[in-house]
Amino acid sequence: MPTLQQMRYLAALAETLHFRRAAELAHVTQPTLSTQLRELELRLGVQLVERSRSRVILTPVGEEIARRARAVLRDVEEIRAVARFARQPLHGTMKVGVVQTLGSYLLPLIVPDLHRSHPELGFYVREGLPEALLGRLEQGGLELLFCALPVNRADLVATPLFHEPLMLVAPEEHPLARHEVVDASALKDQTILTLEPGHRMHDQIGDFCRDVGARISPDYEGTSLDTLRQMVAMGMGLSLLPALYVRSEVARERLVVARPLRAPAPARQIGMVWRKGSARAGEFSDLAGIIRDILRTRAPEISVPEDEAAA
Amino acid sequence: MPTLQQMRYLAALAETLHFRRAAELAHVTQPTLSTQLRELELRLGVQLVERSRSRVILTPVGEEIARRARAVLRDVEEIRAVARFARQPLHGTMKVGVVQTLGSYLLPLIVPDLHRSHPELGFYVREGLPEALLGRLEQGGLELLFCALPVNRADLVATPLFHEPLMLVAPEEHPLARHEVVDASALKDQTILTLEPGHRMHDQIGDFCRDVGARISPDYEGTSLDTLRQMVAMGMGLSLLPALYVRSEVARERLVVARPLRAPAPARQIGMVWRKGSARAGEFSDLAGIIRDILRTRAPEISVPEDEAAA
DNA sequence: TGTTTCAATAGATAGAATCTATCAGGAGGC
DNA sequence: GCCTCCTGATAGATTCTATCTATTGAAACA
Numbered sequence: 001m002p003t004l005q006q007m008r009y010l011a012a013l014a015e016t017l018h019f020r021r022a023a024e025l026a027h028v029t030q031p032t033l034s035t036q037l038r039e040l041e042l043r044l045g046v047q048l049v050e051r052s053r054s055r056v057i058l059t060p061v062g063e064e065i066a067r068r069a070r071a072v073l074r075d076v077e078e079i080r081a082v083a084r085f086a087r088q089p090l091h092g093t094m095k096v097g098v099v100q101t102l103g104s105y106l107l108p109l110i111v112p113d114l115h116r117s118h119p120e121l122g123f124y125v126r127e128g129l130p131e132a133l134l135g136r137l138e139q140g141g142l143e144l145l146f147c148a149l150p151v152n153r154a155d156l157v158a159t160p161l162f163h164e165p166l167m168l169v170a171p172e173e174h175p176l177a178r179h180e181v182v183d184a185s186a187l188k189d190q191t192i193l194t195l196e197p198g199h200r201m202h203d204q205i206g207d208f209c210r211d212v213g214a215r216i217s218p219d220y221e222g223t224s225l226d227t228l229r230q231m232v233a234m235g236m237g238l239s240l241l242p243a244l245y246v247r248s249e250v251a252r253e254r255l256v257v258a259r260p261l262r263a264p265a266p267a268r269q270i271g272m273v274w275r276k277g278s279a280r281a282g283e284f285s286d287l288a289g290i291i292r293d294i295l296r297t298r299a300p301e302i303s304v305p306e307d308e309a310a311a
Numbered sequence: 312m313p314t315l316q317q318m319r320y321l322a323a324l325a326e327t328l329h330f331r332r333a334a335e336l337a338h339v340t341q342p343t344l345s346t347q348l349r350e351l352e353l354r355l356g357v358q359l360v361e362r363s364r365s366r367v368i369l370t371p372v373g374e375e376i377a378r379r380a381r382a383v384l385r386d387v388e389e390i391r392a393v394a395r396f397a398r399q400p401l402h403g404t405m406k407v408g409v410v411q412t413l414g415s416y417l418l419p420l421i422v423p424d425l426h427r428s429h430p431e432l433g434f435y436v437r438e439g440l441p442e443a444l445l446g447r448l449e450q451g452g453l454e455l456l457f458c459a460l461p462v463n464r465a466d467l468v469a470t471p472l473f474h475e476p477l478m479l480v481a482p483e484e485h486p487l488a489r490h491e492v493v494d495a496s497a498l499k500d501q502t503i504l505t506l507e508p509g510h511r512m513h514d515q516i517g518d519f520c521r522d523v524g525a526r527i528s529p530d531y532e533g534t535s536l537d538t539l540r541q542m543v544a545m546g547m548g549l550s551l552l553p554a555l556y557v558r559s560e561v562a563r564e565r566l567v568v569a570r571p572l573r574a575p576a577p578a579r580q581i582g583m584v585w586r587k588g589s590a591r592a593g594e595f596s597d598l599a600g601i602i603r604d605i606l607r608t609r610a611p612e613i614s615v616p617e618d619e620a621a622a
Numbered sequence: 623t624g625t626t627t628c629a630a631t632a633g634a635t636a637g638a639a640t641c642t643a644t645c646a647g648g649a650g651g652c
Numbered sequence: 653g654c655c656t657c658c659t660g661a662t663a664g665a666t667t668c669t670a671t672c673t674a675t676t677g678a679a680a681c682a
Contacts (some may be wrong), residue, residue: 001315001387001391002387002390002391003314003315003639004312004313004314004315005639007390018659019659019660019661020658020659020660028639028640028641029640029641029642030659030660030661031640031641031642031643031660031661031662031663032639032640032641034660034661034662035639035640035661035662036639036640038661039638039639044390044391044394045394045395045398046394046397046398046590047590048590050451050586050588050589050590051588051659051660051661052466052587052588052648052659052660054466054648054649054659055449055466056659056660057450057451057586058451059589059590059591060397060403060404060406060454061393061394061397061403061590062590064393064397065390065393065394068386068389068390068393069390071386072383072386072387072390075379075382075383075386076312076313076383078379079313079355079376079379079380079383080312080313080355082372082375082376082379083355083356083357083372083376084356086357086371086372086375087356087357092371092372093371094371095371138366139366139368140361140366140368140369143371155363155365155366275361275363275368276363277361277362277363278361279358279361279370280370314670316670329628330628330629330630331627331628331629339670339671339672340671340672340673341628341629341630342629342630342631342632342671342672342673342674343670343671343672345629345630345631346630346631346670346671347670347671349630350669350670362629362630363629363679365628365679365680367628367629
């Protein structure tokens with residue numbers, strides 16, 4: 001099998017048509033280049049160079065192979081360039097997953113600022129249910145996941161990004177809409193719409209409703225936060241939606257109103273998850289810090305933890 | 312600089328995602344593959360593989376580089392294929408030069424048979440004047456030249472293909488056309504048309520005419536054998552044209568007739584020339600033998616020498 | 623808890639790439 | 653014609669490196 005070095009020598013000789021000068025070009029001595037080219041010819045079983053004291057000429061095969069060798073060397077050079085580019089932190093593409101209940105509002109909130117400060121960083125985004133995304137993350141299909149914590153998998157690590165209360169969403173004319181802050185006990189016997197199973201919020205809201213004596217609507221399970229909101233607007237019941245979602249979608253229209261729940265309100269802890277031992281673990285930690293900063297500016301009403309070592 | 316071997320290991324690992332099996336695939340032991348991959352990462356300065364006991368995952372850069380590495384390996388494989396192909400004699404393309412006074416009839420005579428017996432052999436043909444073609448041959452722009460011998464250049468070798476007499480070509484109604492064989496002395500004071508300077512035949516016919524007392528037409532010098540023939544047909548004079556040309560072009564029409572000259576007739580020796588030490592010298596010798604055989608069949612009236620070592 | 627599996631590591635070894643020094647042949651100058 | 657310079661090939665020594673065997677340490681599994 002020919003070596004890259006031999007190809008380099010052939011390319012040099014093709015350029016200079018002169019052994020000594022080719023050797024200089026390749027930063028080796030002339031005997032090295034001579035023997036390696038002879039070795040290359042031996043391995044390929046073809047004469048590449050016509051040697052004479054007065055003239056060095058490549059054979060037609062030699063020309064052809066030199067041409068191809070140059071292409072190979074160029075491609076290898078590109079590989080090195082790819083590596084060099086990737087070496088810089090927060091460059092290149094990250095394959096991230098976002099749980100559906102975050103996708104519609106989290107990325108739009110942080111990506112513009114992030115793109116401004118780190119223009120070389122791109123995201124390949126995949127939405128889905130937590131279980132599926134965690135599986136993909138473990139398998140290597142994703143590098144990074146935004147979802148609700150805690151995540152209890154031995155080979156994954158997580159760091160919190162923000163603490164997001166759930167807010168009561170009701171039709172404008174609903175009696176509870178008149179309260180500025182709603183007490184959990186006020187939800188007794190109310191009908192609550194929630195997401196289909198598989199979402200973290202499904203279980204969380206189910207538990208909460210059982211505690212306060214509210215009734216989960218048996219007839220309907222939403223597939224997204226948007227459908228829940230629309231069902232509330234149609235008077236099918238109340239719902240509990242994440243504060244940042246409310247901020248980005250509910251606050252913009254008049255059909256439904258959102259009210260905070262009195263502490264201890266149900267809430268979710270949103271964080272970033274990656275594989276323990278991921279090559280980019282350091283980058284991910286840094287990225288978490290950057291995202292927390294962005295959130296502090298863009299969503300001051302949300303509680304963002306101090307930076308910490310990923311746990 | 313990464314080595315091809317390291318790329319091969321990366322490709323194997325990308326395929327199996329398992330060190331031991333990748334090592335098997337690459338026909339080395341697992342520690343070898345491990346250390347070489349680590350070395351590759353070190354050289355590129357990038358982590359390519361996420362190692363954990365339970366799972367092996369390529370990083371995104373790892374994927375990208377593995378993809379490119381596979382392409383490089385494929386291209387190197389192609390280089391080996393090119394060499395393998397070139398190794399078979401009388402395969403591939405030969406860059407040949409043919410002097411203008413041969414081009415119109417020599418190749419059409421031999422190429423059909425040659426193509427039948429050696430379908431993988433192709434010609435890239437360049438016509439020109441002898442001097443220019445010899446220069447190109449020496450510089451490496453051509454590999455092989457068909458022209459009149461002798462050729463006296465130290466770095467070239469030649470082998471004869473056939474001995475080709477020149478024939479007298481005259482208008483049908485010309486008095487000399489009545490002789491079956493024409494004596495050279497009969498050309499005394501006749502007007503002979505010949506080619507422009509630069510052709511071997513220009514000098515050869517000039518010498519011959521001086522010897523027999525014929526007159527070279529001062530007003531006209533042909534640029535090709537075809538124009539000479541046409542000038543003869545128009546009654547501008549007589550001409551001396553090569554026997555195989557006569558056979559292929561003159562014999563087909565009625566306007567001019569060709570008559571052999573009584574010995575010692577002027578003649579030219581046609582041969583093949585290549586560079587001393589050409590990679591394909593052996594092929595060229597073989598080719599000469601094949602061409603001589605074809606000529607013995609296709610042009611039995613022509614004298615073809617026995618095969619010999621190229622001189 | 624013991625067993626198996628996996629990748630990393632250590633140390634030895636054979637092979638390869640490179641170097642310095644030198645040779646042999648041809649070109650060009652005098 | 654002879655000498656010198658220049659070319660590429662060759663010889664031999666040396667350093668590097670790719671590879672091997674043997675082993676370790678850690679996780680997964682039963």
